[in-house]
Amino acid sequence: xxxxxxxxxxxxxxxxxxxxxxxxxxxxxxxxxxxxxxxxxxxxxxxxxxxxxxxxxxxxxxxxxxxxxxxxxxxxxxxxxxxxxxxxxxxxxxxxxxxxxxxxxxxxxxxxxxxxxxxxxxxxxxxxxxxxxxxxxxxxxxxxxxxxxxxxxxxxxxxxxxxxxxxxxxxxxxxxxxxxxxxxxxxxxxxxxxxxxxxxxxxxxxxxxxxxxxxxxxxxxxxxxxxxxxxxxxxxxxxxxxxxxxxxxxxxxxxxxxxxxxxxxxxxxxxxxxxxxxxxxxxxxxxxxxxxxxxxxxxxxxxxxxxxxxxxxxxxxxxxxxxxxxxxxxxxxxxxxxxxxxxxxxxxxxxxxxxxxxxxxxxxxxxxxxxxxxxxxxxxxxxxxxxxxxxxxxxxxxxxxxxxxxxxxxxxxxxxxxxxxxxxxxxxxxxxxxxxxxxxxxxxxxxxxxxxxxxxxxxxxxxxxxxxxxxxxxxxxxxxxxx
Numbered sequence: 001x002x003x004x005x006x007x008x009x010x011x012x013x014x015x016x017x018x019x020x021x022x023x024x025x026x027x028x029x030x031x032x033x034x035x036x037x038x039x040x041x042x043x044x045x046x047x048x049x050x051x052x053x054x055x056x057x058x059x060x061x062x063x064x065x066x067x068x069x070x071x072x073x074x075x076x077x078x079x080x081x082x083x084x085x086x087x088x089x090x091x092x093x094x095x096x097x098x099x100x101x102x103x104x105x106x107x108x109x110x111x112x113x114x115x116x117x118x119x120x121x122x123x124x125x126x127x128x129x130x131x132x133x134x135x136x137x138x139x140x141x142x143x144x145x146x147x148x149x150x151x152x153x154x155x156x157x158x159x160x161x162x163x164x165x166x167x168x169x170x171x172x173x174x175x176x177x178x179x180x181x182x183x184x185x186x187x188x189x190x191x192x193x194x195x196x197x198x199x200x201x202x203x204x205x206x207x208x209x210x211x212x213x214x215x216x217x218x219x220x221x222x223x224x225x226x227x228x229x230x231x232x233x234x235x236x237x238x239x240x241x242x243x244x245x246x247x248x249x250x251x252x253x254x255x256x257x258x259x260x261x262x263x264x265x266x267x268x269x270x271x272x273x274x275x276x277x278x279x280x281x282x283x284x285x286x287x288x289x290x291x292x293x294x295x296x297x298x299x300x301x302x303x304x305x306x307x308x309x310x311x312x313x314x315x316x317x318x319x320x321x322x323x324x325x326x327x328x329x330x331x332x333x334x335x336x337x338x339x340x341x342x343x344x345x346x347x348x349x350x351x352x353x354x355x356x357x358x359x360x361x362x363x364x365x366x367x368x369x370x371x372x373x374x375x376x377x378x379x380x381x382x383x384x385x386x387x388x389x390x391x392x393x394x395x396x397x398x399x400x401x402x403x404x405x406x407x408x409x410x411x412x413x414x415x416x417x418x419x420x421x422x423x424x425x426x427x428x429x430x431x432x433x434x435x436x437x438x439x440x441x442x443x444x445x446x447x448x449x450x451x452x453x454x455x456x457x458x459x460x461x462x463x464x465x466x467x468x469x470x471x472x473x474x475x476x477x478x479x480x481x482x483x
Contacts, residue, residue, distance in 0.1 A: 002069055002070060002073060002481075003064060003066075003067070003070055004058075005058045005060060005064060006058075006060070006064045006066055006070065006074075007066075007070055007073055007074045007077055008054050008057070008058040009054065009055060009058040009059055009060070010074060010078070011054055011074075011077055011078055011081050012050070012051050012052070012053070012054025012055035012056075012057075012058065013051070013055055014051070014078055014081075014082060015047055015048075015050055015051030015054065015081065015082070015085055016047075016048060016051035016052055016055060017051075018047055018051070018082055018085055018086060018138075019044045019045075019047040019048030019051055019085075020044075020048075021134060021138065022040050022041075022043055022044035022047065022089065022131070023040075023044055024130065024134065025037075025040050025089070025126075025127035025128070025130045025131040025134070026040035026041050026044060026127065028126050028127050028130055029125060029126065029127035032126055032127075034125050034126065034127060036089075036093050036095075036125045036127045036128065037127065039089055039092040039093035040089050040093075040127055040131070042088075042092050043085075043088035043089040043091075043092055046085070046088060047085045047088065050085070068153075068154065069480060071150060071153065071154060072154065072471055072474055072475065072480070073475065075146065075150055075467060075471050076463075076467065076471060076472055076475060079110065079111070079463060079466070079467065080463070082110055083103065083106045083107045083110050083111075084103070084106070086106040086109065086110060086135055087099075087102040087103045087105065087106035088102075089127075089128070089131055090102035090105055090106065090128070093125075093128070095118070095124070095125075095128050096117070096118070097117075097448075098452070100452045100455050100456065101117045101118075101448070101455070103459060104117050104447065104455045104458070104459055105117055105118060105132065106135065107459045107462050107463065108434075108459075108462060109132055109135030109136050109139060109220070109222065110135050110136075110138070110139040110142070111139060111349075111432055111462040111463060111465075111466040112136050112139045112140050112143065112218050112219060112220035112221075112315075112347060112349065112432055112466070113220070113221075113317070113349070113428075113429065113432040113433070113434050113462045113466070114136070114215070114220050114221025114222055114316070114317035114432075114433070114434030114435070115317070115428065115429060115434045115435065115436075115441070115446075115447050115458070115462075116132075116222060116434075116446050116447065116448075117446060117447045117448040117455070118132075118446070118448070119226060119446060119448055120226070121223070121224060121225050121226050122224075122225050122226060122231075126207060129207075129211055129224050130207075130210070130211060132211075132222045133210070133211040133212070133214040133215050133222055133224075134214060136214055136215045136218045136220030136221075136222055137192070137214035137215070137217070137218050137220075139218060139220065140188075140217065140218025140219065140220060140248070140347040141184075141185065141188050141218070141347075143347055143466065144184060144188070144252050144345060144346070144347060145181065145184065146467075147159070147344060147345050147346075148184070148252075148253060148345050151468055151471075154470075154471070155389075155390075155393060156393070156397070156468045156469070156470045156471060157355065157393055157394060157396070157397030157468050157469065157470065158354070158355060158358060158390045158391070158393045158394035158397065159344070159393075159468070160389070160390055160393065161354070161381060161386065161390050183256050184252055184253070184256065187252060187255060187256045187259065188217065188252070190259075191217045191244065191247060191248075192213055192214065192217050194244075195213040195216055195217055195240070195244045196209045196210050196213035197209075198240045199212055199213055199237060199240060202234065202236040202237050202240055203232070203234050203236070203237060204232070204237065207224075208224050211223075211224050212224060212241075213244075215316075215318075216241055216244045216245060216248070216316070216318075217244055217247075217248050217347070218248065218347045219245055219248040219249060219314045219315055219316040219342065219346070219347045219348045219349075220316065220317070220347070220434075221311075221316050221317025221318055221433075221434040221435070223318065226446075228318050228319045228320070228435075228443065229241065229307070229318050229319065229320045230319065230320055230321065235303060238303065238307045238320055241307070241311075241318060242306065242307055242310050245310050245311060245314045245316045245318070246276075246279070246310060246314065248314060248316070248342070248346060248347045248348060249275065249313065249314035249315075249341075249342030249343060249346050249347075249348045250266075250272060250275065250342070250343050250346055251269070251271065251272065251343045251344060251345040251346055252345055252346060252347075253345055254266045254269055254272060254345075269382065270357065270381065270382045270383070271343050271344065271353050271354045271357065271382070272343060274353050274356075274357055275342065275343050275353045278313065278340060278353065279309065279310060279313055282309045282313060282333075282337060283305060283306050283309050283310075285333060286305040286308075286309050286326075286330065286333065286334070287301045287302050287305040287306065289305075289326070289327070289329055289330055289333070290304070290305050290326065290330065293326075293327055293329075293330075295326060295327065295330075303320075304320055304321040304323075307320045307321075308320060308321060308323045308334070308443075309334075309337065312334055312337045312338060312433060313337055313340055313341070313342070313350075314341075314342050314346075314348045315338075315341055315342065315348045315349040315350050315431055315432050315433045315434075316348075316433075316434070317428075317433050317434025317435050319435060319443030319444075321443070322442065322443050322444045323437075323442075323443060324437045324438055324439070324442035324443060324444070331437055334437070335423075335424055335427060335437060338350070338424070338427040338428055338431045338433050338436075339351055339427060339431060340353065340356065341353065341431055348432075349431050349432025349433065349465060349466060350431040350432070350433075351397075351398070351401060351431070354381065355394050355397060355398065357381060358379065358381060358386060358390075358391065358394045359394065359395075359398065361379035361380060361381065361386065362379050362391060362395075364377075364379070365377040365378070365379050379391060397468070397469065397470075400469050400470065400473065401430070401469060404430065404461070404464055404469060404473075405426050405427065405430055408426040408429065408430065408457060408458075408461045409422045409423050409425075409426040410422075411454075411457045412425055412426060412454050412457065412458075415450070415451050415453050415454040415457075416451075417440075417450070417454060418438070418440075420437055420438040421436070421437075421438050421440050421441055424436035424437035424438060424441075425441050425458070426461065428441075429458045429461040429462055429465065430461050430462075430464065430465035431465060432462060432465050432466055460472075
């Protein structure tokens with residue numbers, strides 16, 4: 001039987017933290033004389049009331065251990081409840097046209113997807129812009145913690161490979177779990193402060209620097225203007241963003257080791273090497289195409305091609321140009337990049353690089369087995385053999401990902417969306433990329449014009465993609481509730 005007490009207790013704590021976070025935009029609007037501070041205060045009071053109520057009602061003097069089923073349920077309950085309450089400032093202030101739009105923006109923020117339904121960002125209140133950015137910043141650190149602690153335990157999609165990968169190395173670096181969590185948060189804060197300062201020095205206002213910093217280090221993509229980075233048209237700002245998007249796409253634990261002077265772990269990791277190899281190849285291909293097709297001069301092709309490739313591969317979703325106008329090859333190539341994503345233990349979404357590595361190793365083994373039927377070949381990852389359970393888990397993840405992607409694309413088509421919007425929108429949403437392709441939801445548009453039915457399906461797609469599919473899918477199986 002599922003024990004609900006610790007689940008509700010933890011949800012209450014997180015809601016209380018979310019309520020405290022709402023104080024920040026409320027104070028900003030109050031200082032600026034904007035009436036929206038009232039709505040943030042009301043939303044914060046409502047969220048805090050329920051958070052404290054759950055915390056006090058379900059606290060226990062005895063420590064209760066969470067089983068596997070409770071962990072699955074807790075993960076989903078936290079993300080859903082936080083998104084629901086995070087939408088309250090948008091609902092109370094009527095910044096969102098409908099409740100569906102408010103929920104869509106909140107889910108997109110917390111899952112670091114970056115798909116927006118808001119227009120007129122240049123005229124939006126400072127509190128709302130900060131709240132959107134803050135949601136993505138909190139979602140980014142939440143994703144890293146979940147990927148390094150919860151998912152390996154649940155053995156979803158081959159994540160069990162990282163139980164020893166992260167645990168052993170982390171324990172040698174820092175002896176206690178609490179110290180590991182502290183180190184992750186410290187590194188995240190260091191990246192955030194550094195990014196904000198560099199943005200400010202390169203030409204952003206302090207407010208723009210803080211908001212864009214939050215959405216850069218979390219590889220999330222909300223910006224302070226409708227034109228994303230096209231609004232600034234500043235090569236130096238784009239260069240800074242590229243550096244921090246790349247860092248955000250790397251495994252944060254390995255980055256911490258790099259900061260500790262142990263670069264051999266960072267540069268010696270096969271996933272990191274593959275990640276940068278994929279990015280390098282993709283940049284060469286796209287830049288060459290843009291130059292060959294005479295879309296831009298070589299310098300322009302290098303600038304716009306590099307920025308947007310890094311943005312898509314790290315699933316950040318910033319845009320410095322309308323890449324949906326880059327011709328058939330460019331559009332198709334970028335479409336496939338939406339599926340890749342960053343490294344495990346990063347803030348990036350997508351399928352993750354390590355799973356493609358496992359798939360590649362499995363294909364090599366299969367080909368070798370065909371050539372030498374009596375030989376014994378074992379797929380490996382990072383120099384270690386991959387056991388059959390982890391290998392099958394990765395294959396199951398790929399199969400379910402494609403199945404969910406097809407179901408979402410079909411569902412969007414049933415909402416009478418055109419094929420490019422349906423196909424690219426599904427890839428961008430499940431990969432938590434944000435902007436897709438086409439006029440409606442491409443980098444020059446947003447998701448506001450979509451029907452409510454499509455938005456609800458996309459919200460589910462964001463959560464499914466962000467929580468690694470099985471975390472949510474398993475809740476819909478009768479056996480889960482029967483035990």
